[in-house]
Amino acid sequence: METASALRVKGRPREFCVDQALAAALGVFWAKGYEGASMADLTEAMGITKPSLYAAFGNKEALFHKALDLYEAEKLEYTRAALEQPTARKVAEHFMRGAIDAQMSSCDPKGCLGVISMTACGAEAESIKADVIKRRASSQAALVERFEQAKRDGDLPMHVDIAGLTSFLYALLQGMAVQAGSGATRADLERVVDTSMQLWPSR
Amino acid sequence: METASALRVKGRPREFCVDQALAAALGVFWAKGYEGASMADLTEAMGITKPSLYAAFGNKEALFHKALDLYEAEKLEYTRAALEQPTARKVAEHFMRGAIDAQMSSCDPKGCLGVISMTACGAEAESIKADVIKRRASSQAALVERFEQAKRDGDLPMHVDIAGLTSFLYALLQGMAVQAGSGATRADLERVVDTSMQLWPSR
DNA sequence: AGCCTTATATACCAGTCGTTATGGAAACTG
DNA sequence: CAGTTTCCATAACGACTGGTATATAAGGCT
Numbered sequence: 001m002e003t004a005s006a007l008r009v010k011g012r013p014r015e016f017c018v019d020q021a022l023a024a025a026l027g028v029f030w031a032k033g034y035e036g037a038s039m040a041d042l043t044e045a046m047g048i049t050k051p052s053l054y055a056a057f058g059n060k061e062a063l064f065h066k067a068l069d070l071y072e073a074e075k076l077e078y079t080r081a082a083l084e085q086p087t088a089r090k091v092a093e094h095f096m097r098g099a100i101d102a103q104m105s106s107c108d109p110k111g112c113l114g115v116i117s118m119t120a121c122g123a124e125a126e127s128i129k130a131d132v133i134k135r136r137a138s139s140q141a142a143l144v145e146r147f148e149q150a151k152r153d154g155d156l157p158m159h160v161d162i163a164g165l166t167s168f169l170y171a172l173l174q175g176m177a178v179q180a181g182s183g184a185t186r187a188d189l190e191r192v193v194d195t196s197m198q199l200w201p202s203r
Numbered sequence: 204m205e206t207a208s209a210l211r212v213k214g215r216p217r218e219f220c221v222d223q224a225l226a227a228a229l230g231v232f233w234a235k236g237y238e239g240a241s242m243a244d245l246t247e248a249m250g251i252t253k254p255s256l257y258a259a260f261g262n263k264e265a266l267f268h269k270a271l272d273l274y275e276a277e278k279l280e281y282t283r284a285a286l287e288q289p290t291a292r293k294v295a296e297h298f299m300r301g302a303i304d305a306q307m308s309s310c311d312p313k314g315c316l317g318v319i320s321m322t323a324c325g326a327e328a329e330s331i332k333a334d335v336i337k338r339r340a341s342s343q344a345a346l347v348e349r350f351e352q353a354k355r356d357g358d359l360p361m362h363v364d365i366a367g368l369t370s371f372l373y374a375l376l377q378g379m380a381v382q383a384g385s386g387a388t389r390a391d392l393e394r395v396v397d398t399s400m401q402l403w404p405s406r
Numbered sequence: 407a408g409c410c411t412t413a414t415a416t417a418c419c420a421g422t423c424g425t426t427a428t429g430g431a432a433a434c435t436g
Numbered sequence: 437c438a439g440t441t442t443c444c445a446t447a448a449c450g451a452c453t454g455g456t457a458t459a460t461a462a463g464g465c466t
Contacts, residue, residue: 011442012433035239036325039424049445050425060424111322118385119314120323122239133385160401164394167387168402171378171395178377179370182321182336191367192374198363199371199402214412215462242454252415253455259413263454407466414461422453432443 018056021046025057026067031109033120034064034128064117064128071113072135075102083142088150089200091143092169096193099173103180104189111181115174140170157201165201172196221259224249228260229270234312236323237267237331267320267331274316275338278305286345291353292403294346295372299396302376306383307392314384318377343373360404368404375399 024046028037039060043050057063078098085091103111117125118132144166150156156165176189227249231240242263246253260266281301288294306314320328321335347369353359359368379392 010434011440012431012444014443015432032325033323036323038422040422051427051446052444054425055443115381116322119319119381120236120239121384122235129385136385161394161398163391164398167382167391167395168375168398171375171382172371173378174381175374175376175378178318178322178381179374181324182332182339184370188366188370191364192370195364195367195371199404201402212412213464214410215414215464217413218462241452243452254416254457255414257455410463410465412461412463415459417456417458419456420453423451424449426447426449428445428447430443430445433441435440436438 014052014056016046016048016052021048021053021056022063022066022070025063026070026113027109029064029067030071030111030113030116033116034125035120035122061127065131068113068117068131068135075108075113076139078102079139083146087153087155088147089155089197091146091150092200093193093197095143095169095173096176096196099176100186100189100193103177104186112174112177115177116181136170140166143169160201217255217259219249219251219255224251224256224259225266225269225273228266229273229316230312232267232270233274233314233316233319236319237328238323238325264330268334271316271320271334271338278311278316279342281305282342286349290356290358291350292358292400294349294353295403296396296400298346298372298376299379299399302379303383303389303392303396306380307389315377315380318380319384339373343369346372363404 025042028041028045031037032041039050039053042060042063043053046053048056053063057066078101079095082091082094082098085094099112102108114132114136118129121129144162147156147162147166151158151160151162172192176184176192179192180189228245231244231248234240235244242253242256245263245266246256249256251259256266260269281304282298285294285297285301288297302315305311317335317339321332324332347365350359350365350369354361354363354365375395379387379395382395383392
């Protein structure tokens with residue numbers, strides 16, 4: 001409908017940076033979950049008032065979905081790199097080490113936004129939960145595909161159940177996220193990864 | 204102070220069963236988390252009014268702690284049986300199969316109350332979180348001790364890192380709880396357990 | 407009987423939730 | 437300059453939050 005409207009600003013320009021405000025909102029959601037983050041928390045962290053927030057992002061739920069987009073694009077970028085590793089073993093290790101970096105960053109909240117948003121489910125957040133589930137399903141499907149390729153490549157034994165191995169790896173990642181959110185240290189999580197890699201099949 | 208006061212009921216007797224009401228409260232907390240469960244939800248499910256609830260249980264937080272006691276005693280009883288299994292392998296398998304039964308029961312909410320309560324953390328629930336973390340730490344310590352015994356018994360290789368293996372198993376349990384709470388089927392979780400048992404060291 | 411103690415039921419408290427109407431200020435176009 | 441459009445700020449909305457005050461009802465004790 002509109003052609004390159006970057007220049008066509010008619011009225012008064014907004015006084016804040018949308019991307020920057022969204023990043024601040026992501027931080028709040030990440031730290032407190034969807035329902036735990038109040039509009040007051042959000043507006044304070046974003047440095048804007050409530051009407052500005054509603055004008056720029058719609059409402060709380062729309063803001064969350066956009067924050068989730070940002071989270072996937074920025075903090076979950078490592079999963080894309082993981083799928084490009086040469087062997088199934090390296091794929092799994094990249095997933096887990098990357099998860100540690102993402103979940104234990106000193107400047108970000110601990111844990112995984114997806115896990116936090118999915119478990120904290122008070123009826124109103126049902127659509128939030130559904131969104132997170134859908135995103136994770138597509139991500140998991142990509143991992144299944146990668147492991148099937150690994151089996152064809154011969155770096156994964158023929159007898160392993162791919163769906164099982166994928167869910168197993170995801171369970172580990174989610175469990176690590178839970179532990180990251182409840183006081184585990186980076187060394188704790190690294191021990192989990194080391195143990196997992198020692199047990200990994202193709203070795 | 205008081206000696207067997209079961210008979211000494213002075214005033215009007217209460218019209219509901221405390222244990223039954225607590226069980227109903229547990230169901231609500233389990234399904235919606237601590238913060239997601241409102242007093243209206245609780246009183247409705249328990250079949251009592253708010254003043255009765257406050258008189259019998261103190262407040263929402265005290266009610267939650269008592270519900271957590273009940274949860275540990277009833278739904279987490281399988282962990283005690285698991286520790287008594289003859290080998291480390293059987294201990295781990297009993298833990299995981301028991302977790303499936305507890306998290307996928309057709310008459311109870313899906314997932315693990317501990318995981319749900321720990322991840323949903325909105326400031327006010329900080330003491331809730333601390334309680335859950337403490338309980339899990341003691342449970343985890345018991346598993347460490349059991350695995351050290353297994354190493355002495357020779358059914359666990361000498362080179363394995365016990366702390367790592369324990370956190371690894373707990374991560375799997377917590378990850379399965381996350382998946383149980385987000386639409387996974389019993390077959391999905393059983394695939395995770397089968398995969399885990401195929402990778403388990405001492406085999 | 408009457409008293410005493412406790413439970414129940416209704417109504418209410420102050421505070422917060424997400425959301426929005428209102429009024430004025432700021433910047434662009436003509 | 438006026439006109440228009442959009443922004444920001446204050447304040448308010450009804451609904452709901454956890455928690456209580458008050459009044460009435462129901463049992464045991466003497």
